[in-house]
Amino acid sequence: MQAVARAVTRLNLWIGKWAALAIFPIFILLLCDVALRYVVGRPAIWTAELAVLIFGAYAVIAGGNLLARRGHVNVDIVYGTLSRRRKALVDIATWPLFMLFVAVLLWQGWEIASDSLATLERSNSVWKAPLWPTKLFIPLAAALLLAQGVVRLYGDIRVVLGLPVDEATFGRQEEEPAVVSIHSHETSSRSGKEGGK
């Protein structure tokens, strides 16, 4: 059980590091688009569209990573005053709402992705870009998020039972600002180890 949980958390943290690179092709493609149009005078038909397709995957893939790092914004006005154990209890109680959203997303995301895959769907543009790879990212991202949510639930149950919950397995436990690396210029996304006291 713990080994599976650790694998899910590590996978999501790993994704957060590598998916970040996708900003470079997006940026370069758009810049090329402008340059080709005005400098060379011959626009390419695929640059802008490819950039959007990369962006689509980029925009969704880090949902599970964010959950592993407790990065999804919440309101701490009442919640922040609770003890760790009470927080875990509240999280368990509201978990079905999370599950509903992400499970429906996984299900419906798979529906549109598999439809798209079955026909190898392409766009209506001149380039006729393949849409199915980006669409597949909807169920993929939902699955990653759901898996991390299950890990979170498992961790919360352990907290309630008074068992140890280590961060490498269950993701960050304490409330922290979402974008840790902005403040510590030296450490990148490896700060998952030091959070809990």
Added chain:
Amino acid sequence: MSVELLTLLFFGSLFVFVLLGTPLAFVLGGVSVVFLYFEMGTIGFYLLSSKMWEAMHDPMLMAIPLFVYMATLLEKSGVAGDLYDMMHQWWGGVRGGLAIGTVMICVIFAAMSGISGAAVVTMGTIALPKMLERGYDKKLALGAINAGGGWGILIPPSILMVLFSLLTEVSVGRLFAAGIGPGLLLFALVSAYILIRCFFQPALAPALPVSERADWGTKFRSLKAVILPILIVLSVLGAIFGGFATPTEAAAIGVFGAIVATAANGRLSAGILMQSAVSTLQLTALIMWILFAAHAFSTAYTALGAQSLIQDLMSDLPGGRWGALLMMLSTLFILGMVLDPVGIMLITLPVFLPIVQAHGFDPIWFGILFIIMMEVGYMTPPFGFNLFYLRGVAPPGVTMGDIYGSVIPYVLVTLLGVALIMIFPEIALYAPRLFFN
């Protein structure tokens, strides 16, 4: 069940889960699923994935990570830090001066970015810790960043204005130009608010001790910090107004400018590019997941009959044209607390546009009022994107409660600005006439 009752239930359940500390994305998404089920059965669920797909291949939303990347690069390269230091030298001796300097930087950032997040992220990272270090009141500082960040969508370029013009067919160039005057007006009002408040309550924002103030030589030397940012502003705005690039492409030009600025500061390295990319992915994911869920939520609300509710509210209004305008703005204010601006536009514009035409309001002028109300929506709890960006970068010790509490005076000041623009439409309409006639 009637729309009114459903609306109450719909929004009521949001507030309950929000207070329970459930992440906002999951509250919006989960509540939408429940209501879609009761309204349409499982058939309505396809809306969830189709709305997500819509957002995923929207070229305009692609500008979000680009502008955020530009902002994080400017932060990590020290360009934004130098800009803040300059403001520190010039304004440090004034009570509340650092907050005024901060909103001044927000104006510059608004002119190089088309979203509200860029200025919030940079100033939340650089200016906020420094203001707190100097003994500034937490709420004064947080509110200033929240309010200033919102100008990103009012001062051109603006992604929301592009969307507004797509839906209403007003000229986006004119709309951009019309944002300049109101942007500067809001800057003046917010600065005046900070000055006056801190004059009477010096403890909120102490002036620097005389020994720490800069001499004139240092002050003038520090001015070179604006050169790089201004060059970025010129290239981004130049590309858009010159007709070379769409606002999204201009965002890529902004990133290019930020990379050049990083190099000019001698800080360009793979490490900086990579660290900024990681922060950008995290902020983008945070915003996009809320956005997906928010789109699902406004779709669910539309399915419940939101438009007919608003239609009912708008019919038989007392007070003639001004009554209608006030009613529209109040509706936007209330929706802005809960829904995202794109959802609000899609729900309200089909109802509002005929009213605007019937009363003979200038559509550009109405567009500016609309955009400012969206800006207010960005900073009003519980669902305001500036609040989330700020929470994403704020140093430990700043809670969501602090951030929520900080916005009240700034919202009032912004509404005062709305009133002034209503009374003096020329504030908005002078610039477009100057540029386009």
